[in-house]
Amino acid sequence: MLNGRKRIMARPFGAAVSGLALAAVVGVVPSSPAQAEPDIDDVKSRVDTLYHQAEQASERYNDAKLELKDLRHDMGSLKADQRRQDDRLGAVQEQVKDSIVRQYEGESLSAVGQVVVSDDPKSFLAQLSTMSAFDDLQGQLFADYSTELKALDIRREATEKRAAEVAATKKKLADEKATIDDKLAEAKSLLGKLEAEQREALTSRSAAPRTPPVAASGNAAAAVQFAMAQVGDAYVYGAAGPDAWDCSGLTMMAWAQAGVALPHSSSAQYNSGPHVAESELMPGDLVFYYSPISHVGMYIGNGMIVNAENPSAGVKVTSLHAMPYVGAVRPG
Missing domain, CATH: 3.90.1720.10 (endopeptidase domain like (from Nostoc punctiforme))
Known part of the structure; x- marks a missing residue:
């Protein structure tokens, strides 16, 4: 936890400044020596606008970071749930395999060999459902396996959706950061058009x-x-x-x-x-x-x-x- 001591830190004016301003400078700073100096109130208003636009982007950036944190937490929970479901599916698959082996015990297993050694869950289910001896299998085991496979697919889809949302939020963060940088750069450019004395007057108004x-x-x-x-x-x-x-x-x-x-x-x-x-x-x-x-x-x-x-x-x-x-x- 931070303590409450006071820290005064030199702030180079415009070091963090950004904004919409180069285009505005053309309208504020005259190109002809015969024209008046830029009005400091106009410049201040423009710079304040740029600061606010940068702050809006910054707060959207903060919101996106919170959203990304929540999404990552959700995705972690979904992945854990998917792993648990994968384990349950594996357990049921082993029960089905054991049932097949027991049913064909003492006989050639060539007819069911591909089912017993299959690692792909959907392939296992497809082969199981086409076996000639399917009707003799324990019906409940087959139903359990089918149900668990569907549950795993649902969890995989949810995880993939959350991963896509994470990627989109990261893109949003990058876009908002770019907006902040652009606004600050424009404000810095605008302030750079002012004479040092005018800049000092502008900053003193913020005392x-x-x-x-x-x-x-x-x-x-x-x-x-x-x-x-x-x-x-x-x-x-x-x-x-x-x-x-x-x-x-x-x-x-x-x-x-x-x-x-x-x-x-x-x-x-x-x-x-x-x-x-x-x-x-x-x-x-x-x-x-x-x-x-x-x-x-x-x-x-x-x-x-x-x-x-x-x-x-x-x-x-x-x-x-x-x-x-x-x-x-x-x-x-």
């Missing part, structure tokens, strides 16, 4: 207000203390500490300090506890933004939240309504 939080109680106190100790750390898409975070990674690890397990996904965290009205917010509550949900922070009181905001701002304290507010959840 975190140091409003003392309201005292939290119970499990929430440990979560709030941990989250506040990370103020100043870097924002990195998909990160969950110890020195860099994305939005759901920070809230997940903060509540882990209180012994509460949360998924690494803002949309999944929105369904992880009882919802609370804005008028009833308490320090430690998780607050969610955008539709569909793609950002989460932690309420600290006085109308303020602590959150891993974006690559420019990092982990900071900001207003509850600095982003489009959707709702809140109380973990624990």
